[in-house]
Amino acid sequence: MSKNQLNRTSIPKLGDSDQGCNILHLDMDAFYASVEVKRNPNLKGKPVIVGGNSGRGVVVAATYEARAFGIHAAMPMSRAIRLCPEVIVVSPDHQEYAETSEQLLEIMLSVTPLVETISLDEAFLDVTGSRKLLGTPRAIGDLLRSKIKNELQLTASVGIASTKFVAKLASTYAKPDGLLVVPVDQVLEFLHPLPVNALWGVGSKTEEKLVELGLKKISDIAQLPVKTLIKILGEAAGEHLHDLAWGRDEREVVVYEPDKSIGHEHTFDVDVFKPTEIEAEILRLSDLVASRLRSRELVGRTISVKLRFNDFSTITRSQTIKGYTNTTQEINSIAKGLYQKLGLQRARIRLVGVRVEGLHSSVGAAIQPTLDAPEHGWPQADQAIDKARERFGDQAVKPARLVSQSDDLQE
Numbered sequence: 001m002s003k004n005q006l007n008r009t010s011i012p013k014l015g016d017s018d019q020g021c022n023i024l025h026l027d028m029d030a031f032y033a034s035v036e037v038k039r040n041p042n043l044k045g046k047p048v049i050v051g052g053n054s055g056r057g058v059v060v061a062a063t064y065e066a067r068a069f070g071i072h073a074a075m076p077m078s079r080a081i082r083l084c085p086e087v088i089v090v091s092p093d094h095q096e097y098a099e100t101s102e103q104l105l106e107i108m109l110s111v112t113p114l115v116e117t118i119s120l121d122e123a124f125l126d127v128t129g130s131r132k133l134l135g136t137p138r139a140i141g142d143l144l145r146s147k148i149k150n151e152l153q154l155t156a157s158v159g160i161a162s163t164k165f166v167a168k169l170a171s172t173y174a175k176p177d178g179l180l181v182v183p184v185d186q187v188l189e190f191l192h193p194l195p196v197n198a199l200w201g202v203g204s205k206t207e208e209k210l211v212e213l214g215l216k217k218i219s220d221i222a223q224l225p226v227k228t229l230i231k232i233l234g235e236a237a238g239e240h241l242h243d244l245a246w247g248r249d250e251r252e253v254v255v256y257e258p259d260k261s262i263g264h265e266h267t268f269d270v271d272v273f274k275p276t277e278i279e280a281e282i283l284r285l286s287d288l289v290a291s292r293l294r295s296r297e298l299v300g301r302t303i304s305v306k307l308r309f310n311d312f313s314t315i316t317r318s319q320t321i322k323g324y325t326n327t328t329q330e331i332n333s334i335a336k337g338l339y340q341k342l343g344l345q346r347a348r349i350r351l352v353g354v355r356v357e358g359l360h361s362s363v364g365a366a367i368q369p370t371l372d373a374p375e376h377g378w379p380q381a382d383q384a385i386d387k388a389r390e391r392f393g394d395q396a397v398k399p400a401r402l403v404s405q406s407d408d409l410q411e
């Protein structure tokens with residue numbers, strides 16, 4: 001759903017009751033751009049975009065002043081600059097955003113342990129258990145927003161409702177720097193005039209299909225017999241959208257505990273000493289690790305290799321990169337470099353391992369370090385590989401250098 005397409009005028013007048021509205025959706029306003037403005041107060045009040053400055057990338061974030069020119073996230077940089085030639089372009093600093101995000105998480109955890117982070121700047125909170133101590137959901141939303149303002153000098157918008165879906169929509173309408181409660185008895189009044197693309201899970205293709213059939217508003221979806229909707233969209237999506245259109249969303253706030261690291265190891269049948277063989281194994285393991293990261297929508301920043309010698313002594317070397325990665329190419333090149341730096345001359349190796357730590361969700365813009373990569377670079381190649389594997393299985397596609405490897409190297 002594109003937030004920019006939602007029409008503010010369609011919000012009905014909502015009452016004050018937050019009874020039963022225990023789910024908060026918190027979303028920072030123009031997060032990356034706001035962090036940049038906070039760091040450099042000269043940017044305040046100006047159209048600023050965050051993105052690669054090679055002109056090839058896309059806009060990662062835009063201040064509201066830039067949005068006034070029609071600029072929005074995911075737009076090609078070149079187009080943004082055409083729309084507003086005086087726009088100030090700032091390169092992304094992912095480390096800074098990640099650090100701010102951690103401070104934000106601390107603030108959210110100070111009101112409830114039930115925080116489900118969606119991206120660096122967005123989360124659901126279940127405040128059912130916090131009411132006794134901190135007051136009504138609205139009071140908790142206000143508290144969060146004022147803490148964020150005071151401690152981070154940034155603004156956040158909060159949507160409050162009885163379901164995740166409606167809370168998320170509410171925060172969209174609260175933006176920027178606002179708070180919106182959708183009372184339980186006004187959910188349908190709020191929901192039904194909205195365009196179909198406001199429904200969670202309706203991408204541009206589904207939207208096209210629905211609009212073609214004359215289904216433009218959520219109320220149109222709600223009025224349609226669920227059977228008809230299933231015929232159009234299939235069983236799962238049909239039922240799901242029907243429920244959402246009636247404000248039904250059973251999903252709970254799930255505390256997300258990310259893996260601390262993802263790694264793979266391989267013990268050779270016979271000790272190996274040839275660097276080419278060890279490097280081939282490092283490539284194969286890097287590929288497995290990268291592919292697992294991608295399937296879990298994770299990126300990481302510390303890459304390590306582990307080597308065990310024939311006398312069982314073990315060494316580990318690691319390197320932390322500036323941004324985050326989940327590409328086979330980058331993980332392999334760092335892991336291989338770490339191995340080569342050891343200068344092991346014909347040492348007998350029993351086991352090799354590759355691991356990635358410092359993991360973070362790749363949902364959102366966290367994977368943007370590849371912004372300046374060639375348009376059809378490694379991430380695209382990886383995506384193609386992942387797709388083929390989904391269809392044909394893990395062994396279907398291998399990095400080219402592994403194709404010629406004998407089968408005993410494969411797991």
Ligand SMILES: [Mg+2]
Nearest residue numbers: 027028029121
């Ligand atoms: Mg945001």
